[in-house]
Amino acid sequence: MKKLLFCIPVVLLALAFATPKSFYPIDGYERTGIDRLAYLQKLVQDSVAYNRIPPGAYYSIDDIKLRLTQKRDSAITYMQDDPELQKKIGGLFYGLDQSYSISVLDMTDSTNLKYASRNETRGYQPGSVGKLAILIAMFDQLEKLCPDDWGARLNLLKYKRVKGGPFAVYDHHTIPVYDIEQDKLTRRTAREDDVFSLYEWIDHMVAVSNNGAASVVYREALLLKVFGEKYFDLTDEEAMQWFKDTDRGEVTRLANEVVNEPLRAMGITEDEWRLGGFFTNGGERYVGRMGGSIGSPKGLMKFLINLEQGKAVDSLSSLEMKRIMYQTERRIRYAYSHDLDSAAVYFKSGSFYKCDKSKGPCGDYAGNVFNYMNSVIIVEHPDDGPKYIVCLMTNVLGKNSATDHMYLAGRIDKALQEQVAQSRATTTGQ
Numbered sequence: 001m002k003k004l005l006f007c008i009p010v011v012l013l014a015l016a017f018a019t020p021k022s023f024y025p026i027d028g029y030e031r032t033g034i035d036r037l038a039y040l041q042k043l044v045q046d047s048v049a050y051n052r053i054p055p056g057a058y059y060s061i062d063d064i065k066l067r068l069t070q071k072r073d074s075a076i077t078y079m080q081d082d083p084e085l086q087k088k089i090g091g092l093f094y095g096l097d098q099s100y101s102i103s104v105l106d107m108t109d110s111t112n113l114k115y116a117s118r119n120e121t122r123g124y125q126p127g128s129v130g131k132l133a134i135l136i137a138m139f140d141q142l143e144k145l146c147p148d149d150w151g152a153r154l155n156l157l158k159y160k161r162v163k164g165g166p167f168a169v170y171d172h173h174t175i176p177v178y179d180i181e182q183d184k185l186t187r188r189t190a191r192e193d194d195v196f197s198l199y200e201w202i203d204h205m206v207a208v209s210n211n212g213a214a215s216v217v218y219r220e221a222l223l224l225k226v227f228g229e230k231y232f233d234l235t236d237e238e239a240m241q242w243f244k245d246t247d248r249g250e251v252t253r254l255a256n257e258v259v260n261e262p263l264r265a266m267g268i269t270e271d272e273w274r275l276g277g278f279f280t281n282g283g284e285r286y287v288g289r290m291g292g293s294i295g296s297p298k299g300l301m302k303f304l305i306n307l308e309q310g311k312a313v314d315s316l317s318s319l320e321m322k323r324i325m326y327q328t329e330r331r332i333r334y335a336y337s338h339d340l341d342s343a344a345v346y347f348k349s350g351s352f353y354k355c356d357k358s359k360g361p362c363g364d365y366a367g368n369v370f371n372y373m374n375s376v377i378i379v380e381h382p383d384d385g386p387k388y389i390v391c392l393m394t395n396v397l398g399k400n401s402a403t404d405h406m407y408l409a410g411r412i413d414k415a416l417q418e419q420v421a422q423s424r425a426t427t428t429g430q
Contacts, residue, residue: 026328027061032199033158035178036207039185040328054341056382057328063344064323067107067387068308069315074267075305078105079298082114084422088415089116092408098122099396103297104412105305105389108420117297123271124393126295127350128209129374132303133259133275134218135206135324138198139317140262141224145231150316156232157199163236164194164201166282167219168212175204175213176329192282206348207329215283222251222258222287243286252288260291262313263299266306272299297391300376304389308378322346325378333402334375334392337409343385346378349405365400373401379413386416 026044029037043050044058071078089104101119139153146152174187190204190212198220204213223239224231243251259275273296277289303312312318325346327335335347351374353367362368374393381387390412394401 026058028323031154031158032203033197034200034203035180036176036200036203037328038180039176039178042183052330053328054331054338056341056343056345057326057331059326059344061323064319064326066308066310066315066319066322067110068113068305069310070110071113071305071309075302075309076267078113078305079103079115079117079120079301081116082106085114085116085415085419088419089412090118092411092415093118099394101297101393103301103389103391104416105301106386106416106419107308107388108386108416109423112423114419120298120301121272121296122393123294123296124374124395125352125370125372126273126275126293126300126374126393127352127372128211128214128279129295129300129348129350129376130275130293131205131209131214131279131350132300132325132348132376133263133273134214134221135202135321136262136303136312137221137259138202138217138224139313139321141221141258143313143317145224145228157202158197160198160232161195162198162201162216162220162239164190164192164196164212164216165236165240166192166285167215167278167280168192168194169280169282171211171280173208173210173212175208175210202324206324207327209349211279212282214279218255218259218278219283222255225254225258248286248288251286252290255287256290263303266302266312268299268302272296272302295374295393297393300391301389304376304378304391308389322378333373334377334390334405334409336402337406337413339410339413340379342382344380344382346380348376350374360398362398363400365402366398368398371395371397371399371401373405375405375409377409379416384420386413386420388416 026037026040029041085106093100098119101122103117103120106114142153168190169192171189175190176185176187178185190210201213201216204210205217227234263273274291274294276291276293278284278287306312307318307322310318312321327345327347333349335345351365351372353365353371354369355362355367356369359368372395376391378389392405
């Protein structure tokens with residue numbers, strides 16, 4: 001019966017899904033309770049100019065669809081290089097060294113997918129792209145807890161509020177905190193005493209890539225696995241006591257299972273993508289690292305294909321994760337390209353670098369020991385424009401690769417635009 005504590009009546013649930021068509025996820029506030037969306041919704045309703053996001057960030061919730069649900073084979077089936085697209089994509093990297101790796105899937109015509117790659121199996125430290133593994137882990141545990149009750153899963157995300165505690169610190173990335181009553185938006189770092197819903201912690205993790213939020217969501221996915229139905233009534237104090245009382249090695253093992261087993265279920269191997277631990281020192285006080293973190297364009301592409309197929313956990317979870325990835329915060333790096341301004345983008349970026357002053361110039365995002373920068377993105381141009389997936393991973397020493405990612409985004413988009421135009425011309429000619 002405890003599972004029902006977070007279920008709202010069917011009538012109210014129906015109303016939550018029947019909000020007027022406006023902008024997503026801006027119109028998702030009533031459905032999710034994410035206060036940041038209430039702020040954006042008010043700006044739209046009051047016709048306030050907001051230049052932080054481009055036109056493609058104002059898509060409706062009804063416009064967000066899974067595009068490959070008719071494709072039931074394993075993801076690797078659709079990852080065979082198309083000669084024509086391979087030539088176009090390969091030419092964009094002429095003269096560049098082997099630190100650039102990429103996988104591209106053109107899914108404009110879902111009946112005729114086209115794939116291209118370059119060093120797709122090479123492993124990189126995924127940085128914040130690894131937070132997507134935590135997102136998957138959360139939805140995987142929700143499905144295991146409530147396999148036949150999607151409404152209960154949504155209610156838990158919306159109404160279960162948890163305290164950040166030591167897991168939330170420390171991180172320099174700020175989070176948006178909106179006081180609805182005072183109509184005031186503040187951007188600040190996460191604090192131990194912060195209390196947000198699961199949906200809001202997830203939003204902080206994905207939309208602004210907050211490390212503290214990632215550790216909190218990871219913690220809650222682990223607690224879902226450990227406590228099952230007892231999680232509905234679990235207090236912050238009880239949760240922390242479990243970490244203190246349980247053998248650290250056992251906690252580490254369970255945490256590793258929670259975040260990596262869902263990847264294996266999608267056919268992603270350990271060498272293609274794995275997450276080795278938490279994103280904050282606060283989290284690592286209680287949970288050790290295991291196996292290290294690695295990512296590759298091939299592994300990440302497998303996930304995004306599974307997502308579009310509705311096979312990332314299940315179809316409803318896949319769609320919800322895609323909505324969460326829909327970028328309505330400031331677009332950066334690859335997604336900053338103005339060639340994508342009118343397109344909907346579902347995006348995550350990550351970086352990880354190290355400097356050694358004795359080896360020469362280096363700086364933020366310009367490490368000279370290693371300098372990983374990664375972008376994974378689904379791009380959907382409006383109307384008949386191209387729809388495609390890109391997983392780009394680089395390790396260019398001594399240089400902030402954000403600009404390179406942005407320029408490559410424009411070149412890749414142009415190549416896909418040409419690819420779609422040629423395909424249509426060929427079809428028309430026939």
